[in-house]
Amino acid sequence: MPGGAAAGLLSVARAEPPLTTLDGAITDRAGVLGDDEAQVRAALDRLADETRYQLFVVYVDDFENMDGESWANATANNARLGAQDLLLAVAPAERLFGLSYVSGGDLSERDVDVIQDAVADRLRAVGDAPADDADWGSAAVVAADATRAALASSSGPEVSPLALSGGAVVVAGGVGGWLWWRRRRQERGVPASSADELAGLPTQDLDRRASSALVAIDDALRTSEQELGFAQAEFGLEATTAFERALAQAREDVRQAFALRQHLDDSTQEAEPQRRELLTRIVTLCDGAADALDEQTAAFDDLRKIAERAPQVLDETLQRADEIAARIDVSRQALATLSSTYPASALASVSANPDQAASLVDGARSAVEQGRAALAKRDRGTAVAHARGAQNALGQAVTLLDAVDRAGQDLAEAGPRLERGIASITQDIADAARLAPLVSAAGDASVAPAEAEARAAVEEARAARDGGDPLAALARLTAAEAALDKALEPARAKAEADAxxxxxxxxxxxxxxxxxxxxxxxxxxxxxxxxxxxxxxxxxxxxxxxxxxxxxxxxxxxxxxxxxxxxxxxxxxxxxxxxxxxxxxxxxxxxxxxxxxxxxxxxxxxxxSGGGRGGFGGSTYGRSGRSSGRPGGRVGGGFGGAGFGGGRPAGRGGGGGRSARGGRF
Structure with a gap:
C-alpha cells in the first residue's frame, strides 16, 4: 500500500464495524492524532460557534471491508446525528475516507464537492508523507474550515451575527450573515452580488440566497428606523432628511422584493428560467437597499465625528474660509486676462463665479459664528448643523473657483477638440447616408432632423475656429453627435446584426x-x-x-x-x-x-425492363414507422451528434436520509 504513514499502521490495523456511539466531537480509535487533537478541537469549535453546523471526526484503522461512504453514513445514523451534523471518517491504514451529510440543507452539493476535494487533497498529502511527519488531524481542520467558508460565502443566515460582529452603525445588531458577507466582499472590491455570480449559482442556492437576503435586509431596515429616530433627536430633522429619503426608498425596494418572494411561494407552475429571474431580482433589490443604507451610515458617522470635535471643526472651517477667500482676487484677474482673447460669450459660464464664491465664503463665516454661539449654549446638535452648512458652502466656492482656473485651459484646448469633434460627427453624418435604406425601411423619422442639426453644428464649429465661442460650439457639436448617435442606433444595430x-x-x-x-x-x-x-x-x-x-x-x-x-x-x-x-x-x-x-x-x-430506368417499385419499406424499441447504432459515421456520457461516479452511501462522499486517497 503506498504512503509511508499508512504503511506504518498496517502492522496494528484493526477492522472496525460502523460505530454505534461516538466519543464526542473527536473519536480517535486509530490513535493517530496525539498532540494534534487540540488544533482539531479548536477548528471544530470555530465551526460550531460561527454556524449552525457541527462536524464530528472519526479515525479508525479499517472500515471492515466497507467503502468510506457507507461506513460514514452507517456510523452517523447509528449515532443519530442531526440534519446539521457532518461526520468525517478516515481509515489511514486503508487510505479511505467518507464524509456523511444530509443533502438539501444549507450546504449545496457544490459546497460539499469543495469540502470533499479539500479533504481528499489534504489526506493524499498526509498519506504520502513519512510516518513521523503525518499530520492526520490537519484533514479534520481542513474539513471544518472549508465547511465554515462554504457557509459564510453561501449567504445563508447560518452565520452568527455575534461571531461576525462589526460594521457600520445603521446596520449593526440586526444584520446577520448575509450583510456581513456582502460587506466583506465590498471591502475586497467585489460587488455584493454580481450578475455572473448569481447566474452561476444552482437554483436551490439562489433561492436560499434570496431568502437570506430578505431576512437580513428586513432586520437592517428595522434597525435603521431606530437609528433614524436617534439621529433626528441628536442632529435635528434637517440633518437627517437624506437618510429619511434613502430609508423610504429602501422600504419600497424591500416591499417589492417581498412581493416577488410571495409570488414565487404561491406559484407552483413557474418555469425555472422565470423563477431564477425573479430570485435574482429579489437579491438585486435587497443589495440596492443595503447599499443605500450603507451610504447614509457613512454620513451619520461623519456627523458623529463632527459632534465629537465640534470646536476644532469650526476653527478649521474658518481657517479654510480664509484660504479660499485669498483665491477670489486671483480668479478675477484670470478672467480679465481671458476676456482680452476670447469673446464674452466664451466666458459667460464662469464670469460670475468669483462674486458667487465670495458670497459663499461670507455665508460660511457667518455659519461658523452661529455654530460657536450654539456651543456656548451647549447645543451641540445645532453647532454640528452650522458646521456642516459652512463646509458645504466652502465646497461650492472651491468648485466655482476651480471652474475659472480650468476655463483658460479648456479654451486653449477647445481648438483641437473642435477638430476632433468635427471629424467624429462627420463620420456619423456619413453613416446616416450609408444607413438611409435601413432607416427608410424602418420608417424612422428621427434621423433626418438629427442629421440636419449635426450639419448645422459642424458649420458653427468651423466658424468658431475663426474667433467665435469655441466652448459653446463644442457643446453644440457634442449634443448633436449624441442625438444623431441615438437616432442611428437602431439602424446601426440592424447593420451589425446583419453582418x-x-x-x-x-x-x-x-x-x-x-x-x-x-x-x-x-x-x-x-x-x-x-x-x-x-x-x-x-x-x-x-x-x-x-x-x-x-x-x-x-x-x-x-x-x-x-x-x-x-x-x-x-x-x-x-x-x-x-x-x-x-x-x-x-x-x-x-x-x-x-x-x-x-x-x-x-x-x-x-x-x-430491358435495362431501362427503374420506377419506384421493388424497394418497399414494409413498415408503418420506426419503433422506439429499434436499436440505434451508427452506420457510416459522421452523421450523429455528440454522445451521452455517464454522470459523476457513484460515491454516496444511502440510509437514514443521509448522503456521503469519499473514496480512496
Missing part, C-alpha cells in the same frame, strides 16, 4: 450543404432500407436551405434562422437513416446483407 448573421450564415450553410450531400449519398446507396421519415427530413432540410439562400440579401437574420432549421432537419434525417439501416439489417437476419440489395439495385427488375 454577424451573414458571417454565421456562411459557416452554417457550408455545414448544412456538406451534411445534406453526405446524407443524400447515404440514402442513395441504402435505398432499400431507408424509410419515409429520413427522406422527409432530408427534403425539408433541402427546402429550408434554399429559403436561406434567397432570404440572405434582404434579411440575413431570417436567412440564418432558416439555415439553422435546415441543419436540425439534416441532422434528424441522418439519424433516422442510420437507424433505418440498422433495423433493416436485423430484419434480414443479422447477416452480411448489403451490396446491391441494400442499395436497391434489383437485377431481375432491370433485366425485365
Amino acid at each position: 454577424r448573421a451573414t458571417a454565421l450564415l456562411r459557416d452554417t450553410v457550408g455545414r448544412v450543404e456538406s451534411q445534406v450531400r453526405a446524407t443524400e449519398d447515404f440514402v442513395a446507396t441504402r435505398r432499400r432500407a431507408v424509410g419515409p421519415e429520413a427522406r422527409t427530413r432530408l427534403a425539408e432540410a433541402t427546402r429550408l436551405l434554399g429559403e436561406a439562400r434567397s432570404l440572405h440579401p434582404a434579411d440575413p437574420p431570417a436567412a440564418l434562422a432558416r439555415a439553422q432549421q435546415a441543419e436540425r432537419y439534416a441532422q434528424a434525417a441522418a439519424r433516422a437513416a442510420q437507424q433505418d439501416v440498422a433495423g433493416w439489417g436485423q430484419q434480414q437476419g443479422g447477416g452480411d446483407v448489403g451490396g446491391m440489395v441494400l442499395g436497391g439495385i434489383l437485377l431481375d427488375s432491370i433485366l425485365r
Whole structure:
C-alpha cells in the first residue's frame, strides 16, 4: 500500500464495524492524532460557534471491508446525528475516507464537492508523507474550515451575527450573515452580488440566497428606523432628511422584493428560467437597499465625528474660509486676462463665479459664528448643523473657483477638440447616408432632423475656429453627435446584426450543404432500407436551405434562422437513416446483407425492363414507422451528434436520509 504513514499502521490495523456511539466531537480509535487533537478541537469549535453546523471526526484503522461512504453514513445514523451534523471518517491504514451529510440543507452539493476535494487533497498529502511527519488531524481542520467558508460565502443566515460582529452603525445588531458577507466582499472590491455570480449559482442556492437576503435586509431596515429616530433627536430633522429619503426608498425596494418572494411561494407552475429571474431580482433589490443604507451610515458617522470635535471643526472651517477667500482676487484677474482673447460669450459660464464664491465664503463665516454661539449654549446638535452648512458652502466656492482656473485651459484646448469633434460627427453624418435604406425601411423619422442639426453644428464649429465661442460650439457639436448617435442606433444595430448573421450564415450553410450531400449519398446507396421519415427530413432540410439562400440579401437574420432549421432537419434525417439501416439489417437476419440489395439495385427488375430506368417499385419499406424499441447504432459515421456520457461516479452511501462522499486517497 503506498504512503509511508499508512504503511506504518498496517502492522496494528484493526477492522472496525460502523460505530454505534461516538466519543464526542473527536473519536480517535486509530490513535493517530496525539498532540494534534487540540488544533482539531479548536477548528471544530470555530465551526460550531460561527454556524449552525457541527462536524464530528472519526479515525479508525479499517472500515471492515466497507467503502468510506457507507461506513460514514452507517456510523452517523447509528449515532443519530442531526440534519446539521457532518461526520468525517478516515481509515489511514486503508487510505479511505467518507464524509456523511444530509443533502438539501444549507450546504449545496457544490459546497460539499469543495469540502470533499479539500479533504481528499489534504489526506493524499498526509498519506504520502513519512510516518513521523503525518499530520492526520490537519484533514479534520481542513474539513471544518472549508465547511465554515462554504457557509459564510453561501449567504445563508447560518452565520452568527455575534461571531461576525462589526460594521457600520445603521446596520449593526440586526444584520446577520448575509450583510456581513456582502460587506466583506465590498471591502475586497467585489460587488455584493454580481450578475455572473448569481447566474452561476444552482437554483436551490439562489433561492436560499434570496431568502437570506430578505431576512437580513428586513432586520437592517428595522434597525435603521431606530437609528433614524436617534439621529433626528441628536442632529435635528434637517440633518437627517437624506437618510429619511434613502430609508423610504429602501422600504419600497424591500416591499417589492417581498412581493416577488410571495409570488414565487404561491406559484407552483413557474418555469425555472422565470423563477431564477425573479430570485435574482429579489437579491438585486435587497443589495440596492443595503447599499443605500450603507451610504447614509457613512454620513451619520461623519456627523458623529463632527459632534465629537465640534470646536476644532469650526476653527478649521474658518481657517479654510480664509484660504479660499485669498483665491477670489486671483480668479478675477484670470478672467480679465481671458476676456482680452476670447469673446464674452466664451466666458459667460464662469464670469460670475468669483462674486458667487465670495458670497459663499461670507455665508460660511457667518455659519461658523452661529455654530460657536450654539456651543456656548451647549447645543451641540445645532453647532454640528452650522458646521456642516459652512463646509458645504466652502465646497461650492472651491468648485466655482476651480471652474475659472480650468476655463483658460479648456479654451486653449477647445481648438483641437473642435477638430476632433468635427471629424467624429462627420463620420456619423456619413453613416446616416450609408444607413438611409435601413432607416427608410424602418420608417424612422428621427434621423433626418438629427442629421440636419449635426450639419448645422459642424458649420458653427468651423466658424468658431475663426474667433467665435469655441466652448459653446463644442457643446453644440457634442449634443448633436449624441442625438444623431441615438437616432442611428437602431439602424446601426440592424447593420451589425446583419453582418454577424451573414458571417454565421456562411459557416452554417457550408455545414448544412456538406451534411445534406453526405446524407443524400447515404440514402442513395441504402435505398432499400431507408424509410419515409429520413427522406422527409432530408427534403425539408433541402427546402429550408434554399429559403436561406434567397432570404440572405434582404434579411440575413431570417436567412440564418432558416439555415439553422435546415441543419436540425439534416441532422434528424441522418439519424433516422442510420437507424433505418440498422433495423433493416436485423430484419434480414443479422447477416452480411448489403451490396446491391441494400442499395436497391434489383437485377431481375432491370433485366425485365430491358435495362431501362427503374420506377419506384421493388424497394418497399414494409413498415408503418420506426419503433422506439429499434436499436440505434451508427452506420457510416459522421452523421450523429455528440454522445451521452455517464454522470459523476457513484460515491454516496444511502440510509437514514443521509448522503456521503469519499473514496480512496
